[in-house]
Amino acid sequence: EIVLTQSPGTLSLSPGERATLSCRASQSVSSSYLAWYQQKPGQAPRLLIYGASSRATGIPDRFSGSGSGTDFTLTISRLEPEDFAVYYCQQYGSSSSITFGQGTRLEIK
Amino acid sequence: QVQLVQSGAEVKKPGSSVKVSCKASGGTFSSYAISWVRQAPGQGLEWMGGIIPIFGTANYAQKFQGRVTITADESTSTAYMELSSLRSEDTAVYYCARPPDCSSTSCYAGTLGGPFDYWGQGTLVTVSS
Secondary structure (H helix, E strand, C coil): CCCEEEECCEEEECCCCCEEEEEEECCCCHHHCEEEEEECCCCCCEEEEECCCEECCCCCCCEEEEEECCEEEEEECCCCHHHCCEEEEEECCCCCCCEECCCEEEEEC | CCEEEECCCEEECCCCCEEEEEEEECCCCCCCCEEEEEECCCCCCEEEEEECCCCCCEEECHHHCCCEEEEEECCCCEEEEEECCCCHHHCEEEEEEECCCCCCCCCCCCCCCCCCCEECCCEEEEECC
16 A cells, blocks of 8 residues: 655645645655645545646646655645645555545644 | 535444445446545545446455445446444544546546545544444
């Protein structure tokens, strides 16, 4: 099973700042089958990025994903108030075992 | 537009079983995998397993092997997740989820893998004596 480790656990920033979230895999993620989700309290997760760098439908271009192999990054270029939430990475390259990272909480400083 | 609507909250005794449903509307039901993901209170997301309805065979996360059964009924476009031998640690919100429709650049039809673009509203299962 591929283990995903996200860092930092909590990120404190102000609106307008740039956020950089990391996701490291215990082994290479095939074909960049890596996704990012945003989750707000009481809501289901929302898909932001898939294939490591493709934005899902309706996702603003301030969200971008990059990386390959074992190291991936989600960048939010200029934080809006609605961006403060918990973010998860997910690998779906192995259909026998899909896994999520433990999450990064993005909070207002 | 695909919608996934789940059954309502459940309260169960330790040792019993729970069966949660997920009814799909819009889009093509049979070709796309339905996965189940759970989230314990204040915790992260955990994939339990999934099924491609047209094939009928489910894959399960090792942690849940032997305790979870995922099925699908193509006639009603509904997927089910049954978890047995419930314990307090199974108290969680259970979600069903599905990949996006095929596009010009990617297609997850017929495969269990895929990012989850569509989610049910979640079903809270509380296990308590």
